[in-house]
Amino acid sequence: ARYLGLREIRMLREPDETGREQIMGVCGEAEAALSLQQWKRLIEEKLQLSHPARSVGPEDAAVRTLAICSGSGFSAMPAAKAAGAEALLCGDVTHHKALSALEEQFWLLDAGHYGTESVFPRAMAVLLHRALGNAVEILLSKVNTDPFSASYGRKL
Numbered sequence: 001a002r003y004l005g006l007r008e009i010r011m012l013r014e015p016d017e018t019g020r021e022q023i024m025g026v027c028g029e030a031e032a033a034l035s036l037q038q039w040k041r042l043i044e045e046k047l048q049l050s051h052p053a054r055s056v057g058p059e060d061a062a063v064r065t066l067a068i069c070s071g072s073g074f075s076a077m078p079a080a081k082a083a084g085a086e087a088l089l090c091g092d093v094t095h096h097k098a099l100s101a102l103e104e105q106f107w108l109l110d111a112g113h114y115g116t117e118s119v120f121p122r123a124m125a126v127l128l129h130r131a132l133g134n135a136v137e138i139l140l141s142k143v144n145t146d147p148f149s150a151s152y153g154r155k156l
Contacts, residue, residue, distance in 0.1 A: 001028045001068055003046045003119055004089075012067055012079040024076040025069030027083040033062035036087070039109055043089065049115045050149040056098040057107030063087040066109075070116040074108075081106060091116040114146040 001009045006028030016022045034042065037060070040053040066087055067080030073090025074097045080088045087107035091114070101108045125138045132138075 001026045001066075004028075004030075004042060004066070004068075006030060006066060006068075010083065012069065012076055012083055014076070014079040014082075024079045025067060025073065027065065027067040027080060027085050030064050030066065033064040035060045035062060036107060036109065039063060039066070039087070039089075043109060043111050043115075047111055047115050047119060049111055050144075050146055051112060051115075053112075053115070054093065054110040055108065056093060056101050056110070057087070057105075061087075061107050063107060068116070070120070071113055073116060077101065077106060089116065112146075112148065114148070118146070 006026075007030075009026050009028040012024040012027055013021050014024050036055040036057055040055055043049065043053045063086045065083075065085045066089060067076065067083060067085035068089045069076035069080070070091070072092040073088065074093060076090065077088055081104075087109055088101075089109040089111060091110060091112045093101075093108050093110040098108065121140055125140055128136075128138050
């Protein structure tokens with residue numbers, strides 16, 4: 001969320017099948033509303049996508065409150081809506097999921113499964129370094145594991 005400049009970040013919470021609360025993702029506020037087109041460009045840049053981001057909804061739709069759920073992420077749509085989000089950034093949006101979102105007039109941004117998860121190792125490395133200092137060496141893989149990238153399996 002911070003990679004995208006979101007503020008006032010809060011957790012997306014939803015009960016699981018046993019009734020226990022689970023965290024589905026996060027939701028935050030941009031400084032100013034951006035169109036879906038502007039969000040796509042920002043997401044491509046900040047997440048360093050190897051492919052264009054996709055959107056479901058009018059390209060000029062203004063979105064200030066954005067929810068994020070990495071991986072497939074579409075299952076977080078009810079929690080995102082309940083948190084006041086105007087759009088959800090996720091991955092793996094299928095045809096029928098896109099149609100469902102359009103019917104509900106809830107906008108989606110699809111950065112791909114890998115694209116939404118690829119920032120985690122870098123962010124975790126920073127957190128570990130802050131917590132542990134130089135007590136351990138933190139190594140990040142330099143191998144591209146995005147199966148949709150032409151450089152899959154190669155060092156970045």
